Amino acid sequence: MAFGREALRGMGITIRRFYSTYRHGLNLQPSAAGDLPAPAEARNTKVPAGMPTRVGGLATVQYPEQKLPVPERFRYIPFLVYDEEPDHERADFDGVRCTACGICAKVCPPQCIWIVQGKGEDGKARPVSSEFYIDASICMSCGFCAEYCPFDAIKMDHDYEFSSYERHESWVFDLQELLHPVAYHAALHPSDYAREAAEERAKAEARAAKEAAKAAKAAAAAGGEAG
Amino acid sequence: MRAVDDLELIQPPPAPSRPLPPTEPVVDEPMVLNIGPHHPSTHGVLRVVAQLDGERIVSATPDIGYLHTGIEKTFEGKTYVKGTTLAPRMSYLSPIHNNLAYVLAVEKLLDVEVPERATVVRVILAELDRMASHLVYLGIHALDLGASSLMLYTFRERESILDLMEMTGGARMFPSYIRPGGLAMDLPEGFEAAVGEILDRMPSAIDEYETLLTKNPFWRERTMGVARLSAEDAIAFGATGWLLRAAGIAYDLRKAVPYCGYESYDFEVPVRHEADAYARYLVRVAEIREAVKIARQALSRLPGGAWMTSDRKVAPPPKQELADSMEAVIHHFKLWTEGFKPAPGEAYVGVEAPRGELGMYVVSDGSGRPWRVHMRSPSFTQLQALETMVKGGLLADLVTGVANLDPVLGEVDR
């Protein structure tokens, strides 16, 4: 008798789970496709203990109409950042932050980044890349390039949908495909962007203070000469 | 090679002109049965050549090598830090432990101090990794024996652990979050709450799994007394981990050779004496409960402060400094292009991975890249015990044996 009882007890769990999923699903049934809560809310939606926390609806997520939110640190393929309102240092380079220093290419474990340093009309090297390629079919999404770039010029994208019918050229991204405005980066990585902005402010203040000190000194020197 | 068109020209063999003489039934020749390399219950590309006498197994020889990646050789061409992305890829079910063992070995070579916060976070992640790995084992083991619903439940809990990994290190499977000297970055906001939620949920989830299996007559029938591996055999094969613990030997590296401060945590080493598949199942379930206990203790003592060593030989200069100091930029550039250079020597560190002792042996010749990296992977060592475990049993017990050994083929072939 005990034989059957334990098996039935197990079956009871399965039935209970089935039923609770069903009820939970009816409560959360999205009214229309794309109705998933915004990423921040989705994380906090209260669901019964033991239920998957990131899925709503009787059916599972209706991909590709709906998508699960990804955390800020999620990484897929890198992209390059350019400032639409560049500061004076990068104004000559259309705000592209990359200085072609080559660290990302060096730290990339599978070696999928190619950079060609830009040259001025006089043939002198300029701190900007004239060509920049990333072979996304080789990239292992490790994020080292973004982590070690000293200029915050390369960041990890959250877009994971770029399957193609062709296996070679369409997976090698060139400079134009890689460049994204800073607003795109700020939207994906709010806290990382906040850190950058704070550093930027600190830098600007330090510069302003230095200039003020210089001006004061010059004024003092001028005053001294006059006196 | 034959052209495709030729295939149509192949004639069926001519029918024998006279009936073949009746043959004696062959009784003394065992049948050879190939299982795998592509078979759902071989957990990867494992081929088992089984000799059968009727339903009885005469021999079962694992034929390995289908997943050879040359990963040990690849290490030699990468700097030490790049190696952290490589090490986890050996075992895709316990990536954090691979990451941890490699980093501990490199740190031993470098002789660096790791901040307390990093060490405690490593313990939390390692225990979560153990839970995730054991959950896969439980679900897949049950699935192999025909109990399909359990997998849905164990993968549900595992999913929340993987989500946490993604939130912490940016990737579900291979975050490479543990780095020589500490961690890649500080913990994200909400980490503690997310871990707490998982830990709160886990005990009742384990109860649920146990209700489905522990007393289930079918489960007991398929695992009790099956795939036995005695303590002597286990030691002779170099088996570690739960294979030993299910055979009555309380050997756990976290107690025997503590790392990451495991000696300061209060936990038990579950031991059984039956040495069969069922005992191993019980040991693993108990281990999940212990892992919850350890992770909870670690969470409660999580200190603030630095997460990366301040030793500039290993750690990069903070970004703030890069903006002001040219020296910092040069140092940064040198550190990431050439890598840090440990003094010549060798280091071995073993950690108690979900499958047993996972060791990393790293040899430095003083350059920025390891001269040799060798992995002592538990799956490889323990797979050879398969034949001893299933010999004389029924063919169906081979499935139990493989599922119970829980091999990761990436670890076996490397």
Ligand code: SF4
């Ligand atoms: S590390 Fe940054 S600045 Fe240097 S080449 Fe790469 S993207 Fe450009």
Ligand code: SF4
């Ligand atoms: S994410 Fe990693 S693999 Fe991909 S380009 Fe950056 S460094 Fe290379």
